Amino acid sequence: MAAPLVELRGIAKTYGRGETAVHALKDTDLQVYPGQVVGLLGPSGSGKTTLLNLIGCIVEPTRGRLNLDGETVYDGRWLRSDLRRLRLEKIGFIFQFHNLLPFLTAEENVAVALDLAGVPGAEARRRARALLDYLEVGHRGATLPSRLSGGEAQRVAIARALANRPRIILADEPTAALDSGRAGMVMDLLRRLAIEQQAAILVVTxxxxxxxxFDGTVTLRDGRVVSSG
Incomplete structure (x- = not known):
């Protein structure tokens, strides 16, 4: 069996101290393998977004160990000095709202992510066009976000998340702003990406x-994993 792309061992996160401490996550274990799409479920306040932000190296754990793509990146402390570079290299983020830059075209929104990673302009535009074609919105490359449908805008946002070919994709309520038909289309795209690119995808929803x-689900309640399958 392939090694997990995402592995958490005893991960916990506490905000504050003493009587005011909030235990957002408690001794959480999780493994996600290449080609898997895993749903993170649970009521509001259960720790889903905190877990996603920990995996995305945005929030620092209080304790535990975090392995990403075979690399231990946290074990009592961050083992990487440049977390921004780590996120650019390994992780793609998709959010409930597409957050596209309104003054850039669809193609430019994707190309700017490549530019931040140091990809030269011509190559960034070529790769942006290829990604938009792959997600079947290449014909909308010259269109501003305000002229895109909800489903088209979300596919452009997915293209941007994939720009640097991440093995790990974190999606926070990616279908919440879509009707059921478009939501199904976005999930079908994510499943295709997981299989074809052997990526690990986690979806809070x-x-x-x-x-x-989903290939499996993890349900959180009060900061603990209460079921998985």
């Missing part, structure tokens, strides 16, 4: 209509 598209 309350959208019951997409539960059947």
């Amino acid at each position: 309350h959208d019951e209509t997409i539960f059947g598209r």
